Amino acid sequence: MISLCMIVRDEEAVLGRCLASVAPVVDEIVIVDTGSTDGTKAIAASYGARIFDFEWTDDFAAARNFAFDQATGDWLMWLDADDVLPDPEREKFAAFKARMPDHADAVLMPYWLAFDQAGRPTASARRCRLVRRGRGFRWRGRVHEYLDITGAHVIAVDIGIAHLRAVRDHSERNLRIYERIAAETGGLKGRDLFHYANELADVGRFAEAADAYRAFLAEPVGYREDKVAASLRLADCCRRLNDPAGQIDALLRSFRFDAPHAEVCCALGAWFEEAGDWRTAAYWYERALDAPLPEGWLGVVNHACRTWLPHARICVCFGRMGRWEDAARHNEAALAWLPDDEGLKANRRILEEKLQGGA
Known part of the structure; x- marks a missing residue:
């Protein structure tokens, strides 16, 4: 049995979207309201949530721990009101729920933080989304709180939660x-x-x-x-x-x-590019393509720095150096990631003219 535990305040614009996405795969919904004046509670009630009031004390961990304390499920899950469990991920979640390993105490899931126009994640992190209630794990920190899972047997699953951030x-x-x-x-x-x-x-x-x-x-x-x-x-x-x-x-x-991260390598490439040192800039962008994601990394990952962006910037650097064939090769590599990008398609036309003209 999984209990979804949420803290909310004035979230009527997004709460229904969140609960509609996750209600089919959880067994209990615990909503802790910290002082809503809009229709948040009514929306929560329409999904059968157990609703509790909590006096706000500028302490997010206290509110989240209170929500955990009200739950009755074997497993506790948390979301923010502007999070969503997308359709394909919900199916994966249901399959995982049916075979949750007995030895696990905590479950890490990808957290998709930003998206391109096609809806593909462009930035992500990993968060602990599920913990076994019997282990008594607690939240720490008054703001930017975190779930302290010290001593847990942690597993990671590839089930993404989308953060569709409200403009607040x-x-x-x-x-x-x-x-x-x-x-x-x-x-x-x-x-x-x-x-x-x-x-x-x-x-x-x-x-x-x-x-x-x-x-x-x-x-x-x-x-x-x-x-x-x-x-x-x-x-x-x-x-x-x-x-x-x-x-x-x-x-x-x-x-x-x-070890050097792709995000750092791209930033170094941009620094040398700004300085007009095209060769060194290209070197650092190439290192971004080589940089592996460290094992066990929980921080934010900028996917552009590991896919199309280094290729696009190397194209510019090689163009500045007159290395047109190499520039064209990297532009095509960037286009493989972003086939509809108008800037990259314009680069292709320019580079084709350079190569046909024997530049």
Whole structure:
């Protein structure tokens, strides 16, 4: 038996879509409402949900743990209101549910965060979506909370959850919570410091964000996923602050925490491309094509950096160097991923003219 556990507030625009996608494969729906003033509860009730009120205290983990405590199923699943279990994935979920292994305590699933025009995921991560209730796993963190599955026997399945983000900006709320935590504890550290830096960057406070990222990267411990992401985001802050030296230093700093990632290699390629060093730029884009996804990686993956983007940029670099055949080869490789892209098709015509003219 699977209990879906959700926390919601004023989600009438998206909750029905979410519940319609997942209700056929769960056995219980627990909705914890933290203060809705719209039709959220009525929508939840129409799907047979058990609805509970929870006084909001600026603590997401507390609300999620309360939702877990109300569930009665053997397994606990969580979603946000703007998440969806797409049709093909729902069929895979139903098949997995029928044969869930006895030895597993926690289940990781892909989390699709962005999509192209054809609906294909362009960015994804992995999240723990299911845990065995009897193990008593708990949520940690007042904001940007995480499910602590220390000691779990974890398995991963290829069943994607789509995040169809509602157009709502929560950065100011999250910054307020983090500033309250800092006032109470004497300062932020660890994951709180990392996510505080993210929120600062998201609202355009790039200098403050850069300082916070540097402080986080200087800490001796931390998940490699967060350290690599912080290096990339620090580099972006430096770019926006017109600090190219700080930008490349941040990118190279990521190598302290893991082998070169495709996302970092593409950012390095872009840095050298901006500097007009086409050969070195092409080198780093080629390394992006070579970079494997590290085993067990839970962080965000930008699929473009591992598919069409390096080829498209190598095409530009080789074109700048007059290497038309090589440029055409990489443009065709990019087109294999994006066959309808008008820019790539225009490149094809230009390159064909160059090759036919004996350039």
